[in-house]
Amino acid sequence: MALTTAQLIAQLYIGYYNRAPEPEGLDYWVGRVEAGVSLSDIADSFAASPEAIAAYPWLAMSNPSAGSVGAFLEAVYQNLFNRSIDADGLAFYSNELLTGLRSPGEIIASIQANANTNTNNTDGQILANKVTVGLAWYEGAKAQSGFEFNDAAKASANTILDGVGATQASVDAALATIEDLFGAPASLDAALADLFDAREALSDALADLELDTNLDGTIDVEAGDAEVGDVTSYFNAATAAVGAELNNPGFASAGAATQQGLINDGLKAAQDVITKETAELRTAEAGVSSALLTAINAVESRAAAFEVANDAAIAADVTEDGEAARFEAVNDGALAVTGGNTLEFTPAGGSAVTLATLTNGVWVANTTLPTGLVGFDAYLAALQAETTTATAATQAETALDNAVLRVLQLESGNANLTTTDIAPDAITDAQVDGRTVVTIDLAATGGTVAAPNAQGVLDARQDLVDAQEALADLQDAIEVWEAAGDLNDQISDLVEAVTAAEEAITNSPANGGLGLNLISENDAFTSADDVYLFTQDSGTTFTVANFGQIGDDVIYVGSAYTLVELAATDTLSTKAYGSATVLEVFIQQVGANTVLSFETAAFDGSDTDGSFNGTVITLTGVNADDVSFANGYFSIA
Incomplete structure (x- = not known):
């Protein structure tokens, strides 16, 4: 060359x-x-x-x-x-x-x-x-x-x-x-080496990032997909979240010192609320007897037990529905539980047959079953789980009713009250974010009697929990914000390093640069002295126009590559060329163009699988004999 x-x-x-x-x-x-x-x-x-x-x-x-x-x-x-x-x-x-x-x-x-x-x-x-x-x-x-x-x-x-x-x-x-x-x-060598290192450092920093930019607990930017803007979005979202916890929309636009002051004030205020609610809880608990306090504790534990049992019952019911649908589809028929204790199956066009009976809470399969049934054991196991968990949920609900009744009896002094005296809205449950949440209102007046003092204890306890959660939420938001800020600073520094490295090439000599023009892949070379910094991207193919035809242009590939010249008739994808142990770039005249084929791995040029695994750059209108390759540069001699 x-x-x-x-x-x-x-x-x-x-x-x-x-x-x-x-x-x-x-x-x-x-x-x-x-x-x-x-x-x-x-x-x-x-x-x-x-x-x-x-x-x-x-x-x-x-x-x-x-x-x-x-x-x-x-x-x-x-x-x-x-x-x-x-x-x-x-x-x-x-x-x-x-x-x-x-x-x-x-x-x-x-x-x-x-x-x-x-x-x-x-x-x-x-x-x-x-x-x-x-x-x-x-x-x-x-x-x-x-x-x-x-x-x-x-x-x-x-x-x-x-x-x-x-x-x-x-x-x-x-x-x-x-x-x-x-x-x-x-030199351009040093400047391009700096730019390559800066870009690689930025790329490496972004490569493994997984970001929850919406702060909703789900990863919406997967590893390998993160860009600089995603990091900025993550930091902005984290900043807004702290502002929301502080109830201060101006937090995001405040200076660093002001932000830290707002955080310190917010943490102190949250702790002050906890101190206040703790004192109020002590006062509320001191206002009831020890027996009533024990009964209140039982209400809370029974409510928690019911929430767990009801969630298990709902999950088992969903599983049973799925197994039933599969069983019916495979066996072409319909399942039904009749009388509360008999499992029947009616095949399409046929008569119902009994598959199992419920005895003391256990489903027992008949000793003789229709031949050819598929998936019966799986369905019966799902039905048993549904029955068992439903029974447990009912028992937990009864235990909760009795615990509430005991509180009403103690606070009213009437031991003859029954569960029918409980107000209908004293115990309610709802599905919140896929789980059961029980609400207790012992002050409800829809029944025979209410227990406002006991409810005061429950409310004070909930107020303290809410205050503690508010502090924890603020602390979590601050922790995420600080981590996001560190990450944003890191990426910003790397972006600045890339910019500085680019300016060392593109700035005029009077401003400390080399006065060259950086271009990207698929960009045509200009009338200026252009530089393209090659980066390996396996499978990428692109075309570059005007290389060396107007300005003094170079393509920098670094010192890792060894040049191999191919004849116009050589076929790189189906015949082995070069060395299997050396990273190579192949140059070939193809019609009026010069084609540069860069290996991703040293053995790519020796691979004959019908495709070239590497990056291919076509220099339109360039004669390969005019191309010079020295010290990692392609240029026109």
């Missing part, structure tokens, strides 16, 4: 001067290439520069010695590859230079070309890494307002390549130094 002009010129700076290119110089030489000057001619121009002659005086000599030429070649190899030139190479290139067969510029261009066509070897990797760092220094310097290539800047351009070798760690260390030097992302 072709290298960009800037990369090729940067190699000359490294080979001749062992330094990063300064902005003014690199921009000038790139312009010369675009004007038609060859790379070897530019290399010769480098050889004639004062900086090169100062480093290699023989360049200005008409009859250089073999030693001076050898020293030059040794320096070039050290500059480019961090190693000495091999004996064969030294002999070959020395002869070329000493005999005048080729110029110094042609020799360096040849050495570069050999390394560039063998990028998998150590020489090629070291040179590519030095170019990455050199151009990063160039970008950082260019972004500085009023930058001057003075002695200090030149020293920095020289030393920044010290220690850069074949490893990514050496590149990362140099980029960090550049970022510290210029006080901003030193």
Whole structure:
């Protein structure tokens, strides 16, 4: 794949001067290439520069010695590859230079070309890494307002390549130094790495969230579906809930200090109510006899027992109805309980037959049953459960009636009262949120006698329970609000980090950015210098227009991918290509377009199941031969 002009010129700076290119110089030489000057001619121009002659005086000599030429070649190899030139190479290139067969510029261009066509070897990797760092220094310097290539800047351009070798760690260390030097992302590499990390951190934070944004006890945002707006909605709902508990609609718009003050006041007020209700309960209980207090306690416990028993009976009845419907459907007939103790089944078009009888609360199946019945045991078990729970509920209701009667007898002093003297509305029950709730009104006057003192105790107890629940509800709302606030702050910080990373790319150099334009998938590249940050999304296919046709555009995929070139006739979905252990991106010319296929996993290119598992990007109107891939970037050479 072709290298960009800037990369090729940067190699000359490294080979001749062992330094990063300064902005003014690199921009000038790139312009010369675009004007038609060859790379070897530019290399010769480098050889004639004062900086090169100062480093290699023989360049200005008409009859250089073999030693001076050898020293030059040794320096070039050290500059480019961090190693000495091999004996064969030294002999070959020395002869070329000493005999005048080729110029110094042609020799360096040849050495570069050999390394560039063998990028998998150590020489090629070291040179590519030095170019990455050199151009990063160039970008950082260019972004500085009023930058001057003075002695200090030149020293920095020289030393920044010290220690850069074949490893990514050496590149990362140099980029960090550049970022510290210029006080901003030193290059598009660093800026995109920051953006990638920021986006990934935000994505990871959202990935596992499950949110009850309506605060109704149900998860309405499942893991993997959460977006930033969902977190905001969750926090807003939690804030509104605290305001509702405080009965203060202005809570949401108040400042943090004011909100905390309102919370403290609300908690104190709720506790004060509990203290007040506790005192009133003690007064109410002190106003009745111990015997009556014991009877009141019995009413409460019997009411709770009835609620449980009635809920069980209702559930068993629902189960019995379901089993009956299944039994009747499968066996094509109708069930009926006759006389309260006989279970009959009437098949369609037939006569009723007895299946079981109820004896002492137990349903007993007949010893002889019609043949072919399906599901009878399951239905009989459901019927037995319904009968047992209904009996228990009736008994619990009777016990509650007797407990209420005892209270009425004690408070009235009339032991001859019976359950018929209980007011009809003294004991009521209703279904609330799917469960039985009993209401006791011992002061009801619809019966022979009432028990207002006993009811006063019950009311005082309920008032205390209500006050305690109000405090608990407020505390729960505050706990949810605080957790939602922490989460909202976390996500907000991550969003700000993404924004800052984007602005480091899109802001003008005068404002500390790189002056580039970020685009998203399916967006057409613009007349500006555009950047697309690739993110893997298996199964995604999209098309990008105008890539490299107007501005200096790049697609950044990072250092994880190795490029594999495919022929136009290759079929990636049905034949294995590349390595099963290396993450690869495949480039292929398809008609007038270039297609980039990114593996999700290293073995995807070796999978022959008929479909490619990865992300596919089509660059419309782009010739694959013009596409350059280096240091994680796709660009047009």
